[in-house]
Amino acid sequence: MSKQWMPGLSQLIPYQREHLSGDLTSGLIVAVMLIPQGLAYAMLAGVDPVIGLYSVTIPLLVYALFASSRHLAVGPVAMVSLLVFSGVSALAEPGSPQFVAYVLLLSLLVGLIQLVMGVMRLGFLVNFLSHAVISGFTSAAAIVIGLSQLKHLLGVPLATHEYTHQLILEAIGRWREIDPITLALGLGSIALLVVLKRVTPRLPAPIVVVLLAVVLIRFFNLDQYGVSIVGDVPRGIPGFSVPDLSMEAVQLLLPTAFTIALVGFMESIAVAKTIAAKEKYKVDPDQELRGLGLANIAGSFFSSMPVTGGFSRTAVNYQSGAKTVLASIVTAVLVIMTLLFLTPLFYYLPHAVLAAIIMVAVYGLIDVREALHLFKVKQSDGWILLITFFSTLLIGIEPGIMIGVAVSLLLFIWRSAYPHxxxxxxxxxxxxxxxxxxxxxxxxxxxxxxxxxxxxxxxxxxxxxxxxxxxxxxxxxxxxxxxxxxxxxxxxxxxxxxxxxxxxxxxxxxxxxxxxxxxxxxxxxxxxxxxxxxxxxxxxxxxxxxxxxxxxxxxxxx
The missing domain is CATH 3.30.750.24 (STAS domain)
Known part of the structure; x- marks a missing residue:
């Protein structure tokens, strides 16, 4: 029973000592990478940055024990963070106590949906999210994510808009209010992140940029000249709390929860299978659902936003030498140590730098080559990608992916109704x-x-x-x-x-x-x-x- 439900234990008991060096090294590197990412993605989701750090403690430990992948690095990701903000901001003011309560409840709902799907062996349902739909949705969502950070990059308090063109028009109309120091700091951070990624890809560029920005703000007192900073980050690990389970809130959040459960699982299983194929071991989709579900359920009781596996940090985890889930446990322990002792270091962290980290991270999700490839190979798939892309960009995140799925299913039905x-x-x-x-x-x-x-x-x-x-x-x-x-x-x-x-x-x-x-x-x-x-x-x-x-x-x- 323990091996079936807790396959992570079989990697730890008995543990092979030759794996220790790789697991410790990769655990440290991923922790260094996750800390600025966690802070940034929490900001993207509309919650206090420290919640991003909470989200890579308990959930990461639970996932390590219950999942079948040895390398998947779980935590907040840009796509899920945007879905959280999109779904919850319609119900409460971002950053408010009610907003945070909804986010924690959302984590619980996402976890329950994934757990039930895993127990019922419904992992195949993710196949209904075709590659064309996911590619179009991801590219559009990357643009929406980037645009959502304009207010932090420009230093202008832009309003939250339902449609992206409204945000762009407001930003253009308020160009005179742009804070030049904030903009310079943000653009400089973007440039440095890109250069470091190309010149020294093994170096954790986000943490380097964060440390330089903190020193710069502290030395020149730029926070006194209009540069917005994170401020006090609570010290210590999160306490136990029970999400508010009101039926009204559950009904309002269910559509968002289903979307996050499917999209998050799709992202996780794609990267987990890729690494598993290289290392010649098998990943069980249903066990992954159960692992992610339990991680989100446990996290909801310890102030965590919804989490899933991330492409970039999983690749880093693998390339750094991770062999077992001990690497993820090391990462979680190091983040806990950061929460206990190092949070004062983030006081002078500028929001513009976190925005830069998000923008650079999502830039790679815009895949023009895939659109051209699909149009060349199968035009109908190319059109599905474009329909999903523009629906997501112009109508909204959740309607966009629903329209994409509906169009792809209608095309499938049409093909089966008019066979060759x-x-x-x-x-x-x-x-x-x-x-x-x-x-x-x-x-x-x-x-x-x-x-x-x-x-x-x-x-x-x-x-x-x-x-x-x-x-x-x-x-x-x-x-x-x-x-x-x-x-x-x-x-x-x-x-x-x-x-x-x-x-x-x-x-x-x-x-x-x-x-x-x-x-x-x-x-x-x-x-x-x-x-x-x-x-x-x-x-x-x-x-x-x-x-x-x-x-x-x-x-x-x-």
Whole structure:
């Protein structure tokens, strides 16, 4: 039971001592990276920066014990932080006690949803978030995140707007109020972060920038010249508290909780699987859901915002030599030590620098190449990406991803309702049957039609197939046989069986009979139960189209 529910223990008991050096090193490096990120993402979510540090203590320890990934670094991430702000700011004023209470309740709801999904083995549901939807949503959300930090970068108290264009217009209209020192500090931090990342990628650039900014503010007293700073950061670890479980608040937060649960899991499982493949071990999606769910549930009782696995810090954790979950435990312990002894160091930390850290972190999420790639490979996927992108950017975060999912599902339904149906002809040189549209030189038959259906047949697409068959029968009055190549049909439901049987009976009265080739076992089982072996006879069992053509004595058209 402990290995099934707590796979992290199997990495620690017994522990292999040769892993200790890598785990300690990576735990230290990720902690140094997480501290400024935690502060920044908490600010993005609209809560006190210290909550960002609380979010990488208890949740990280719980995840380490209950998850199957050895390398995933859990904590606040930009995407989830934006979803938190977007969902909760509509209910309460950001930063207010009520806002914080809603955030803690949101953590609990996200955790419960993920835990239930994991217990019920519903990890497959994340597959409904197609790659095109996620790419479009992520790119748009990155822009929204960047724009949300304009007020800190410019030093102008911009209002919270529902739509991004309203924020841009207000910022342009208030350009005279821009604080030059704040702007210079923010732009300088962005430039330094980019340069350090390119020149010394192993160096924890955010902590370097944070330390330099704190020294600069303290030495030149820039906080007295209009530069906004974090101020007092509470010392000590968070105490135990129970989120407010009012039914009204639960109902209001549920849509946001479901979105965060799915998007957060999608981000986590993607990076966890990538690292696991490189290290040749398996990640259990359902166990990951349970691990993330328990981490969020536990965190909600210790002042944590919703957490999930992050791309960048997981990559750093792996590259720094992490071998087991001990690295995550070391990270959590170091953050706890920071909370106990080092929080006064962050007093002079400027909000502009935290904004710079966020902007640089999300810049890489804008993926233009992927959009071009999808349009090149499959235009419909490219359009889904664009629809999701502009919906998220112009309408909002949650409506954007919902529209993207709805459009992708509608496209899937449309494709299944209008399956590909190919008329086959014979290529003498290759002795194979192929689609005559792709191979115009393929020979067709005088009194027969060879059709291949490339989809399972069910109630939603039978009307389309019926119309196809009717069209062919009217277009070719000489038709006597329709040979159905069933190699692309993996399943048939009862409606499809009855509908196709009705078509066969109708066309039989006009002198047209049916034969079937390449019918798979599961489909044969279905039609046997419908007594087709008596209705169709031996013409149901052809092993290939060539066998059917030969047995029926079909002749090529001149």
């Amino acid at each position: 149906v190919a008329e086959l002809g014979y290529l003498e040189q290759d002795r194979v049957f192929r689609n005559i549209r792709r191979y115009p030189q393929a020979k067709t038959f005088k009194n027969a039609l060879l059709l291949r259906v490339d989809a399972s047949l069910y109630f939603a697409n039978m009307a389309f197939l019926e119309n196809k068959l009717e069209h062919y029968s009217q277009e070719r009055p000489e038709l006597q046989w329709i040979v159905m190549d069933m190699s692309g049909v993996n399943d048939m439901d009862a409606v499809a069986v009855d509908a196709l049987e009705a078509v066969m009976d109708n066309l039989k009265q006009r002198g047209i009979r049916f034969a079937f080739a390449n019918m798979k076992g599961p489909v044969l089982d279905v039609v046997h139960r419908a007594n087709w072996n008596n209705k169709v006879g031996k013409h149901l069992y052809y092993m290939s189209v060539a066998e059917a053509v030969e047995d029926l004595g079909l002749q090529y058209a001149p």
